[in-house]
Amino acid sequence: xxxxxxxxxxxxxxxxxxxxxxxxxxxxxxxxxxxxxxxxxxxxxxxxxxxxxxxxxxxxxxxxxxxxxxxxxxxxxxxxxxxxxxxxxxxxxxxxxxxxxxxxxxxxxxxxxxx
Numbered sequence: 001x002x003x004x005x006x007x008x009x010x011x012x013x014x015x016x017x018x019x020x021x022x023x024x025x026x027x028x029x030x031x032x033x034x035x036x037x038x039x040x041x042x043x044x045x046x047x048x049x050x051x052x053x054x055x056x057x058x059x060x061x062x063x064x065x066x067x068x069x070x071x072x073x074x075x076x077x078x079x080x081x082x083x084x085x086x087x088x089x090x091x092x093x094x095x096x097x098x099x100x101x102x103x104x105x106x107x108x109x110x111x112x113x114x115x
Contacts, residue, residue: 010069012037019046031056035071050074 012034019030024045031049039061049056050070057074065073081087 009038009040010036011040016040016042019043022046029056029058032070035069035074037070039065039068039070041066052076 012032015030015032015034015037019027019042024047027046029047029049031051033051035050043061044063044066046061048059048061048070050059050073051057052074053076059070059073083090
């Protein structure tokens with residue numbers, strides 16, 4: 001646990017002041033660099049642009065997100081799938097199998113129309 005209960009939640013006051021008294025539907029994306037800020041119930045419905053180190057990722061705050069941190073919904077690392085030449089070969093075979101199956105289905109449909 002990063003903060004003790006006696007210290008309270010790490011809710012950014014400046015972030016709350018940006019959304020105070022505004023309508024969530026009419027407010028544009030609020031940019032923030034505070035990934036450690038805890039989502040409070042006042043933030044429901046607002047769209048935040050959470051910085052991930054490269055770009056601001058849009059995060060629409062819903063009821064399930066209350067109590068979590070903004071940074072949890074803005075991943076900083078991009079997963080690139082594993083595999084190399086062997087993986088490409090497998091994907092190509094799979095694609096060819098789908099194409100032949102689709103051709104077989106269209107041929108069967110054409111034969112049914114002829115009869």
